[in-house]
Amino acid sequence: MWGPAQSPQGRLQPENNCIVWRLFKKNMLSDGERGEWGAGMKLGELARIVAVPEGCREMEITGLANDSRKVRPGDLFFAVHGYKTDGLLYLDEAIRKGAVAAVTEGPVERETPIPLLAAERIREAEGLAAARFYGEPSRKLRMIGVTGTNGKTTVAHLIKHILAAAEVPTGLIGTVWIENGAMLESSERTTPDAIDLQRTLATMVANGMQAVAMEVSSHALALQRVTGTEYDAAVLTNITHDHFDFHKDYQSYLESKSILFRNLYPYGKPDKYAVLNREDPSWPMLKELCQVPVYDYGAGPEAMVRLIRTDRQERQSLLTLELCGRECRIATSLPGRFNRYNILAAVAVAWREGVPLPAIAAAVPRFPGVPGRYQEVRCGQPFRVMVDFAHNPAALESILEMAREQCSGRRIIVFGCEGEKDRLKRPLMGRIAVQNADIPILTSDNLYHEDIGQIFEDVQRGMGEEERRALIVEPDRRNAIRKALELAQPGDFVIVAGKGHEQYLVRGSVYQPFSDVQILQELLAEGASPPCPPSLPLQ
Structure with a gap:
């Protein structure tokens, strides 16, 4: 748990992240006070x-x-x-x-x-x-569950941001942190286990929260961590290749995700609904099994929440949306096509929760971003540098597509694959990196107890001889990041992918302190004047 002197990025930044600052300044509950409700x-x-x-x-x-x-x-x-x-x-x-x-x-x-x-x-x-x-706390809150392979964190944070801006006290549970209304807590996993989850929800009720935006992972659904939680809304971002070490195949993965929507029963709490990505292949199946009203989003004319047009400026986009026949224009600095869909999902929820469209349009441009999600590091260098959590094929491809949209120079990517996790996605990520980046650099991620040579061999499986020659292999992650910065020229775009907000590298059972953002700041500051300031998510 972070104390008053620490933020999730290692230091408190009250000038630039007012939401975090206000949370830390509130009256905090001690460890001894949290989770104590009556005599049992x-x-x-x-x-x-x-x-x-x-x-x-x-x-x-x-x-x-x-x-x-x-x-x-x-x-x-x-x-x-x-x-x-x-x-x-x-x-x-x-x-x-x-x-x-x-x-x-x-x-x-x-x-x-x-x-x-x-x-x-x-x-x-x-x-x-x-x-x-814990007194059935989910029945006393508007529970908004967000699931999907990519985008869960951003959508949950956006929903919380928009509702809070509309003066709806809203808690947050997710990969980066938990906001319970009185403090920030670090997250051990995307979705807490069943006991911690109910304790957290009860804390939110005690702290006066009225709604919760919550990431719901496929593991949590398959392992019944959210059993006993009654949701008011279920949101899908997308379903692509990930976690096949656990789910074995796409169909099993889809079945786990579908539990959130299947269990959204039309009885119990009133006014339940689902928000689906109409352009995801899972849409027909999920829509069919939903027993509550469905609101879908996308760019096609059939979508209820539709992206009509995107007008791009240098580092900002103006989105024209249509919500059930009503048009709305929203400015955002979140980059990439995938973020436009994240915004559609969050807007659909906020609108369905009763937030007026003008209030939504005013809140989205003020969204501070999420640590480790397309987080730009600026130290006066003549090229762009970004840290992102992209750790599966679709996410890696999406961030490289975003860099192509916004970069006049070369795309340089540092990436790796975790040990003891889905081996099937490794060659897919390798091919995406060599085919979409001008300079791909393969390095280590969390190894756990797996040999790094096996991981590198899996990543390069299926590559042609020319692709293998184009791939730079540097096992030491810090040196790989240094190499990317040394190769970067004015106008280039450097992406360090895979770890995002994480503050460690795992070697065996040892968690070694390591932050991609901090390493970048240190390396860039070696040749930067003035010294590199604290980094924030892309504004």
């Missing part, structure tokens, strides 16, 4: 979720935990069987730390000093129990 609950209140023996129903639980290291006295421990380990292996540790009962997947024949409660599907039970324990 009786186990019997969970009897419809897990099998609670008659003799245990009056037992009090004062917290929930799925990690034995975080167990506190009075907790109910969920011994979840994960992909790398089994929660039952840590049951003894949870008991030593004070767990008063534990939930297991199915009956477990084991002598323990605490009751073991069997659940048919433990991940589902964990989500439902967490929602119950």
Whole structure:
């Protein structure tokens, strides 16, 4: 968790990022205060979720935990069987730390000093129990879930920005950070696990939030982290190749994404709806399964929220939109075609949430951007430098397309592929880099325990001899970035892709401090005068 002296980019920037500054200046909740609601609950209140023996129903639980290291006295421990380990292996540790009962997947024949409660599907039970324990917080908020391969972060941040500008107190949950109405918290993953999610939503309710813009990952949907959360709106950006190490293929990936829309039931909270990208191949299937009104967006004449025209200036675009027959013009400095579609999605949600079109048009140009998303680094150099999170084929292709639109010189890209992740996308990313960049530089990303030689071999698979010769291979990421800057000439566009906002490189199990933005600032400042100022997302 960041304290008052730290921002997600390493330093507080009140002059340039007023939203962050205001959040830090608010009264903050301490770690001890967050997540404490009353004295707890009786186990019997969970009897419809897990099998609670008659003799245990009056037992009090004062917290929930799925990690034995975080167990506190009075907790109910969920011994979840994960992909790398089994929660039952840590049951003894949870008991030593004070767990008063534990939930297991199915009956477990084991002598323990605490009751073991069997659940048919433990991940589902964990989500439902967490929602119950924290007072069903999603039912007290306008929950806007955003899913998709690329663009989730930008769309969620844009929705939060527009609603907040319209004086709707809005929380944010996503890849970069969590805004709970009183403070910023770092994110361990795009979508928190079920217990952390419900605790976070309850904190937002306590802090007076009325709405939440939330990134919902395919992993979270498949692993039921959002079970127990009732959404008012579900938004799709796009579905392209990613995470096939987990989902195995596109159809499995699509099925996981579709859960968000399938579970948007027409009962419960009123006024639910879906926002879909009409130009994404998933549109027909998702539209068919939706049981609530659907608002789609795109550039074609059939789209309900339609991009009519884009007038480009040097570093700004003026978008002409049509929303169900009403025309609206919106200025933006967010670059690239993909961001125009991100804006369409966010505008559709804000408009559907009741924000007047003039207020939307006034808010979008003031959007401060997102750290690590097309974040420009300016140190007086005669060429452009940008950091982006692009870590899959579609994102890499999109950012190179954007650079082509905005660059009169050469495109230089530094990229890599993570270890122990989707190997199928590696050769796709390699071909995109060599075919769309003038100078492609392959370097390391998070390796985990995989050999870098294997990763580089996968990236170059399928390349012709000429393409391999054009590819510069530099395993050291800092040196690769230095090489890109040394090769850059006036008018060129340097892109450092893959890590975005992340502040580390993973080697084995060790997280080494590393920031693409900071490294760029340091290297550019070596020859820059005056010294390089703090970098902000592209304005």
